[in-house]
Amino acid sequence: MTRLAEGDREAFTPAFACLQPLLERFCARLLPCREDAEDAAQAALLKVFARASEYDVSREALPWVLGIAAYECRTVLKARARRREAPETEGTEVVDGAAGPEARLLAEDLRHALAEVMGGLRPEDVETLEAAMGERERPAIPGATFRKRLERSLGRLREAWRMRHGVE
Amino acid sequence: MVSSELERLQRRARWSYEWGRFRAAMPGALHALGLLVMAAVLQHRVRPALLVLGGLLVLLCLGLGWWGRKWDRAVTPGLLAGLFPLLLPFVVSGAGHVCYTGGCRAFCLMTCVGGGLAAGAVLAFTALRRSEGHERFLLASGLVATLCGSLGSVLYGLSGVLGLVAGLALISTPVLVLRRA
Numbered sequence: 001m002t003r004l005a006e007g008d009r010e011a012f013t014p015a016f017a018c019l020q021p022l023l024e025r026f027c028a029r030l031l032p033c034r035e036d037a038e039d040a041a042q043a044a045l046l047k048v049f050a051r052a053s054e055y056d057v058s059r060e061a062l063p064w065v066l067g068i069a070a071y072e073c074r075t076v077l078k079a080r081a082r083r084r085e086a087p088e089t090e091g092t093e094v095v096d097g098a099a100g101p102e103a104r105l106l107a108e109d110l111r112h113a114l115a116e117v118m119g120g121l122r123p124e125d126v127e128t129l130e131a132a133m134g135e136r137e138r139p140a141i142p143g144a145t146f147r148k149r150l151e152r153s154l155g156r157l158r159e160a161w162r163m164r165h166g167v168e
Numbered sequence: 169m170v171s172s173e174l175e176r177l178q179r180r181a182r183w184s185y186e187w188g189r190f191r192a193a194m195p196g197a198l199h200a201l202g203l204l205v206m207a208a209v210l211q212h213r214v215r216p217a218l219l220v221l222g223g224l225l226v227l228l229c230l231g232l233g234w235w236g237r238k239w240d241r242a243v244t245p246g247l248l249a250g251l252f253p254l255l256l257p258f259v260v261s262g263a264g265h266v267c268y269t270g271g272c273r274a275f276c277l278m279t280c281v282g283g284g285l286a287a288g289a290v291l292a293f294t295a296l297r298r299s300e301g302h303e304r305f306l307l308a309s310g311l312v313a314t315l316c317g318s319l320g321s322v323l324y325g326l327s328g329v330l331g332l333v334a335g336l337a338l339i340s341t342p343v344l345v346l347r348r349a
Binding site: 004006007008012013016020042045046047049050051052053054 | 174177178180181182184185187188189191192234235236237238239240
C-alpha cells in the first residue's frame with residue numbers, strides 16, 4: 001500500500017492479489033447474504049484502490065483497508081433494509097387506496113349516520129359544519145369568529161352522535 | 169470468482185487507482201491555474217505566450233501529481249519558489265519603474281535573474297533537507313518554478329525567461345554537484 005500510495009504501478013498486481021480474497025472473506029463474515037458480500041467486497045476493493053493515493057504511510061494498512069470494507073458492508077446492509085421497507089409501504093398504500101366493497105359499504109353507512117345526526121342539529125350548526133367541510137361557501141365573518149362557531153358546532157355534533165349511537 | 173470476472177474487476181480496480189491518482193493531482197493543477205489567472209490579471213491582458221506557459225505549467229503539475237513516485241512532491245515547493253520570479257517583475261513595475269532605455273533593459277533582466285536566484289535558493293535549501301532523490305526533486309521542482317516564474321518574466325520577453333532560468337540554474341546546480349561529491 002505504501003508503494004501504491006507513492007505511485008508505484010508495479011505494486012498494483014500484488015496488492016490486488018492480496019486484497020481481493022481478503023476483502024471477500026471479510027465481507028462474507030459480516031454479511032449473511034453471499035451476493036451482498038460479493039457486492040460489498042467489490043465496492044470496497046474499488047474504493048481502496050481509488051483512495052490509495054490518500055493512504056497515510058505512517059499508519060497500518062490493514063485497519064485502513066478493513067475500515068473501508070466495513071463501511072461498504074454497512075452501506076449494503078442499510079440499502080437492503082431500505083429495500084425491505086419499501087415494498088411494505090407500497091403494499092399498505094395499495095390496500096388503503098383500494099376501495100373494496102366492504103370499505104365502500106362502511107363509508108356509505110358512516111355518511112348516512114352523519115347525515116342523520118346533522119339533521120337533528122340547528123341550521124346554523126349545519127351551515128358551519130358544511131362550510132368547514134368545504135361543501136358550502138364560508139360565511140362572511142372574521143376567521144376567529146368562524147373558528148369559535150365551528151368549535152361549538154362540533155361540540156354539539158359530538159353530543160348528538162353520542163346520544164344517538166352511544167359512542168364518541 | 170470466475171477468471172474473466174476477476175480480470176474485469178482487476179481492470180476496474182486499476183482504472184479506479186489511476187482516477188484516484190488523477191484526483192489527487194487536481195489541487196496542484198488548480199493552484200497552477202490560479203497563478204496563471206493571477207498573472208493574467210496583473211498584466212491586464214492575456215498574451216498567447218502567457219497562455220502557452222500557463223497551460224504547460226498546469227499540465228506539468230497534473231502530470232507530476234498523477235505519476236507520483238516522489239515526482240509529485242516537487243509540485244508545491246516548485247510553485248512556492250516560482251512565486252518569487254513571478255511576482256518580482258510586477259513589484260518592480262508597480263513601484264513606478266518604466267522601461268525606456270537599453271540600460272533599463274539590463275535592469276529588468278537582472279530582476280528576472282534575481283527572481284531565479286531566489287527561487288533556486290529556496291529549492292536548493294529544500295532539496296538539501298531531503299534524505300534522498302535530490303536530483304529528481306531539483307529537476308522537477310526547478311521545471312515547475314521556471315514555468316511558474318516565466319508567467320511573470322514573460323513581461324520582459326524571452327530574455328526575461330532566459331534570465332530566470334540562468335538565475336535558477338546558477339544557484340541550484342552547484343548545490344547538486346556539491347551534494348553528489
